[in-house]
Amino acid sequence: MLKIIRRIFIIAEEDRKSLYISIIFSVLENMTIFVPYMLVFYSLNNYLNDDLTYNSIRNVSIAMLVSIIFRCIFRRIVDGLQSAKGLNIFAKQRLKLVEHLRKLSLGYFSEGNIGNIISVLTTDIIFAEENGMIFLGQLISAYISLLLTSIFMFYINMWLGFGFVIIVFIAFLTINYLDLVNKKHGAIRQEQFANLSSAVVQFIKGVGAIKAFGMENEDNIDLEKNFEKSKNKAIIFEKAYLLPRILTESSHYIGIALLISLSLILYFSSYISLEFVLGMMIFAPISLDSIMVIVNGVTRFDILEAGLDRYDEIMAVKELKDTHKNIELDNLDIEFSNVRFAYDKKDVIKDINFKIPEKTFTALIGPSGGGKSTITNLISRFWDVDNGKVTIGGVDIKEISLNTLLSKISMVFQNVYLFEDTIANNIAFGAEQATHEEIVEAAKKARCHEFISDLANGYDTVVGEGGATLSGGEKQRISIARAILKDSPIILLDEATSSVDPENELFIQEAINELVKNKTLVVIAHRLSSIKEADSILVIDDGKMVESGNHKELIMQNGIYKNLWDLSQLV
Incomplete structure (x- = not known):
């Protein structure tokens, strides 16, 4: 007592x-x-x-x-x-x-x-x-x-x-x-x-x-x-x-x-x-x-x-350590060096090494559960690696403050979550100081201004929890507007057009093109046709990088990518 x-x-x-x-x-x-x-x-x-x-x-x-x-x-x-x-x-x-x-x-x-x-x-x-x-x-x-x-x-x-x-x-x-x-x-x-x-x-x-x-x-x-x-x-x-x-x-x-x-x-x-x-x-x-x-x-x-x-x-659960150091980065090259990561004692990433130069387009492809999403989570430091290190601009991301690191990164994934709040506040999430004019401009670039304007309360419309009152394509475009407004130099994208109707696919692709201008782009690819022009394609299978190169180089290797490409042409 x-x-x-x-x-x-x-x-x-x-x-x-x-x-x-x-x-x-x-x-x-x-x-x-x-x-x-x-x-x-x-x-x-x-x-x-x-x-x-x-x-x-x-x-x-x-x-x-x-x-x-x-x-x-x-x-x-x-x-x-x-x-x-x-x-x-x-x-x-x-x-x-x-x-x-x-x-x-x-x-x-x-x-x-x-x-x-x-x-x-x-x-x-x-x-x-x-x-x-x-x-x-x-x-x-x-x-x-x-x-x-x-x-x-x-x-x-x-x-x-x-x-x-x-x-x-x-x-x-x-x-x-x-x-x-x-x-x-x-x-x-x-x-x-x-x-x-x-x-x-x-x-x-x-x-x-x-x-x-x-x-x-x-x-x-x-x-x-x-x-x-x-x-x-x-x-x-x-x-x-x-x-x-x-x-x-x-x-x-x-x-x-x-x-x-x-x-x-x-x-x-x-x-x-x-x-x-x-x-x-x-x-x-x-x-x-x-x-x-x-x-x-x-x-x-x-x-x-x-x-x-x-x-x-x-x-008592261990927090991700934050150095709170506002380190100035000379560049935004992303590099994985001998990275290993286990989830629930099961190895998910196994000794992966690669480098993504800044302002380039890199695609991650491979079977489901191979570790593609884990790689983007490690870049964002949602998890810490067990061995090896992830660097940006040559600096271990563990040495960069979490606020500084996440200010450099915007994420657009398939499962979009919107808060039970106004559309304007959802777009400005992560950029709270944005003016209404800046929010509208981002919405226009994301090709969602028109459908927002048609709503009874426009940008002041309150969406349901998780964005339940909007369609999947509408939520995707709002999430892209959010990323455009944040204007981070690194974009992590889980290919957002893979599960939407053709009309929304066109709008979303136009919005993505606005989002990624002069950015470092890392895409988890589901449709190989969308990454044909990527500067680098990393093939991830069972937590390992089994192939890498551009489209032409990988076709010449006659490996997993070639097989996946041939299958995509039959659809």
Whole structure:
């Protein structure tokens, strides 16, 4: 318990001071809870000794009212310092997590990890901000309350004090048992929540293909299995949780009965007076309420700890190192030197060597899964090579700041992603300072100004998430307009015309011609006819560069390229 409390203080960082102050006021609030009971005991004592007068009743009433007012004031201060700061603290953690994710390699974002990320952002952090700060003050107050109550019991009677300490000790044994069960099964449940999130993400992403091929029942089976697993894990947790919960609650209620019984024994043994017995009957229930606060806190803090563990696991993932060096490059020649790269321990790129001079047209061709897209990802440093190095202008890209590197590169791929925002903002993504006139000019060059102008709100039209309200060809042209506006000297292009209709193909090809003027162009080619004029063609197969040269040279080699070319002529 103390470990997780310390952990929250570490997370709080510069807001830690506010938490310390909130805890002080939380303790003060907790102490005011005892005041009415003390006043009742005082009045009862006066009544039994025939000292209860109008003035004493008036004074007790005023004191009770004042204690209630102060309790309200302390509660308001605590809420302001804990709840508001809790939202602020975990808002910062969200931003920190997103900033960290931005610096990770693309290889981390598998569907399994995406489910985990979603679960942390939408479940774990929300639970932490809603429960962590609130129960933090209550827990610390509960511990202090038990300490003060123990002192008070010893003040009344030594044996009553020892009895109270023994009851609290037994209660803490049951709480520790509850804590162990929570940690064991809570972590399992949280893991299953992440698995369920992954299954849901996978189902939603593939729902189009599932419907198209009539596979709803088959794919629903996997999703239903995950729902079933989540249900079973929850049931197992509840069953395991039942006994320790019964024991902890029993320690509370039995403890109250034992305190009252002990006070009666002490009274009949002439160790305490009648007023103390009557006072104990009133005070005993409140004296052990702190145990139930700790029990509820343990349950929530175990869930919180499991969530923070998963948060820490993500934050511990190694980032791509950024030197932040703004190195001036003499040229933009791209070179791979003995590059090896493995994904999930499987070699994807195997000792590749090549050089792409600046302002030249280089095409990558070969079978699917051969490593073409991986090469463009390594140029962009979406992943880091395992061996060898990738250089631009003779400088290892690991030595160039990520911002500088990516400012030199624009990417246009087949799977275009547009944000749920205006078309203008989607085009200006990566060039936020662009004026409206510059956005329109880029759209005209990309051959998309006409269809944008026909929309009801023109450039202010909000497209659906992923660009769902636009056709594939329209999205492609907007992505090309985005690249034109960015005006980077290196263009990485996954041949965008391979899966569009003839009309869009013409528009897109015209847009690409505008994009690549005086640029270094690297194309992942699907149609060999489109790369016949390339300065260099690299044939990639099984992670290796098996052939290289221009069209005429490769035809003469009578190898893989020649076979692919001959096949393309038959279509």
